[in-house]
Ligand code: SAH
């Protein structure tokens with residue numbers, strides 16, 4: 500990604516650039532507010548700037564490097580998936596989910612902000628290097644990292660779309676294509692940019708990062724004491740089973756991962772979420788649930804179980820409603836809160852783990 504993509508610039512970087520151009524520094528703030536408060540996406544939108552500066556912006560900076568090429572909407576209208584073409588011809592997918600309380604099996608388990616949530620699921624890489632066997636992104640292999648601006652621009656595209664409908668992006672989850680902790684610096688820079696109270700002003704607590712369990716990055720994240728929510732893709736607490744599903748487990752086995760999670764909770768006082776894709780007869784059995792309950796005992800956490808979504812490269816089947824309910828019951832009885840999410844957007848291949856692109 501060329502450095503001239505406007506969303507790659509922080510406010511100080513934008514300010515230095517404007518000063519280099521011989522402009523007063525307050526122009527940078529005007530551009531920043533145009534971008535992140537008014538959702539302007541083209542130089543000519545900047546009615547707060549002199550025309551000569553429009554032209555300079557158009558000539559020197561790239562505004563639209565993410566080109567939406569295909570948009571699909573699920574049949575219930577609650578999930579929208581857009582494929583963006585990037586400057587090098589590669590492509591990524593981003594998913595908007597409109598929530599209402601009926602999306603969980605048990606309404607009582609939905610947090611108070613559940614109703615009316617507009618959650619955006621953004622990508623951090625083209626493809627993924629982690630190779631989880633049941634994930635379409637993993638199945639396509641790693642192509643490249645996204646720049647911070649490419650992450651920011653996914654959010655701004657949907658923010659603009661919702662704004663036109665009188666709505667806002669309420670939550671952002673880094674659960675699209677790619678492993679955010681493998682692209683740590685760009686992911687954090689993107690969140691920092693979107694956090695700015697004088698800009699997009701989306702608070703850290705509205706972000707959730709999901710990681711496959713890269714222990715050194717979890718430790719770095721812990722040390723930084725950020726307010727961003729952390730989710731760990733666990734799927735099994737049996738080393739040989741987890742390694743067969745998530746090859747990265749060989750490098751960072753369960754006990755090492757759970758130790759990093761405990762240290763995170765101890766250092767931050769924040770609850771951690773564990774994700775668990777329920778695969779029929781593989782990790783949705785009472786034995787697996789009991790083992791999980793014993794491993795998580797005493798930890799401030801929540802288990803988010805999702806029936807497996809189908810992908811081309813994996814023959815496992817989704818859990819049944821009955822097994823999912825039993826799984827949840829075993830955890831809940833052991834004092835571990837567990838939500839089973841109904842799959843969403845699967846008719847447009849926008850469910851967890853179904854995102855892929857040919858780029
Ligand atoms: N790389 C990160 C975030 C992207 S994947 C991670 O792995 O955590 C987002 C979530 O979808 C992860 O919990 C992942 O394990 C899960 N997932 C992947 N493939 C899936 C599938 N086929 N069905 C259900 N969940 C899946």
Ligand code: SF4
Nearest residue numbers: 627629631634637711
């Ligand atoms: Fe990568 Fe996450 Fe998919 Fe694993 S589940 S291959 S880490 S995107």
